[in-house]
Amino acid sequence: DTGVSQNPRHKITKRGQNVTFRCDPISEHNRLYWYRQTLGQGPEFLTYFQNEAQLEKSRLLSDRFSAERPKGSFSTLEIQRTEQGDSAMYLCASSLFREIVNEKLFFGSGTQLSVL
């Protein structure tokens, strides 16, 4: 399978614990996005990378959230001191960006986080 891969698929944690999610984009895709989705809502943008550079972060991304994309390949999203409000599906997407008007995002199946 050469699609976007996210691990783990499900994560259950206790409030206050740290969690880390991994995203492996499609090979050679230079852009990588993180989105968050709660039940009944569309995905909300969190942050994105152009190669290894993190170019933008949403106001939704509090100081407890950090994302990295070392070497411009896989990416990790870490949430420190999790809160019950962090419970959501965390989606990763990648694209081969050449011009924005024709950019197509390819999404992974997400990591479902439940904070107890």
Added chain:
Amino acid sequence: DAKTTQPPSMDCAEGRAANLPCNHSTISGNEYVYWYRQIHSQGPQYIIHGLKNNETNEMASLIITEDRKSSTLILPHATLRDTAVYYCIVRVSNDYKLSFGAGTTVTVRA
């Protein structure tokens, strides 16, 4: 601020065309209309996009009105596997992100 308006849900019969409306009355000249869909337990999937001309690909057709204030996504022969949430998104040509709304939940019935 919502840039698009879609009906929350719609049903269609298997084998028939599904016409999904989207209102974007405040669209600007440099904004594109994108459609994605999300099947249950999966991430969104790109369908099609356009600026002002009608577009067609292997998945669907996109019809944009002449004033560009609304558009229709057409699934020519809906199958049960087309049951999903369909998102209509208006994207500025220099915007780095897609902003999803709540979408339309489409249920294809046998």
